[in-house]
Amino acid sequence: MMLVDTAAVQSVFPPSREDRKRPSDPAAFLTAANGSPILSYGTRLLSISILGRRYTWNFIVTDMRTPLLGADFLAHFGLAFDVGRKRLLDTDSCQSFTVATCPSTPAICSVAPxxxxxxxxxxxxxxxxxxxxxxxxxxxxxxxxxxxxxxxxxx
Structure with missing residues (x-):
């Protein structure tokens, strides 16, 4: 499961046990919406499938439990999120995909405090x-x- 977070500037992926053994990456500085820092461990190239189409993207590996698709991913691949109808839209093919909502998930952003x-x-x-x-x-x-x-x- 991946969350689409329209407030997240960066797409992120949780770290593995091996990632957690390495020191955090100060170059990939991320901040939670409440201003607290989020540890990051570099990037990971991943391939995911949405609407039968494969997308390959460099996710920032961060100290989060759930992977997030952020604005960087959506903009690059021409995807839009219809909040009212809870759908992910492919602006090239006009296909849509209904998604579940999860209001309790914290948002992150890459704005320095x-x-x-x-x-x-x-x-x-x-x-x-x-x-x-x-x-x-x-x-x-x-x-x-x-x-x-x-x-x-x-x-």
């Missing part, structure tokens, strides 16, 4: 599922996004 870490610490409620905003209802977390616009400019 110093880039957005302070912002995440300042507004932690934004990432709490129980505070998600319902359309046309006031935000439960009290954070609002605004886009300031001006009318047409005359030259």
């Amino acid at each position: 110093h880039q957005y870490g302070q912002l995440l610490k300042e507004f932690p409620d934004v990432f709490k599922p129980e505070l998600r905003q319902v359309p046309r209802a006031p935000a439960k977390h009290g954070i609002y996004h605004h886009i300031k616009m001006k009318g047409p400019q005359r030259t």
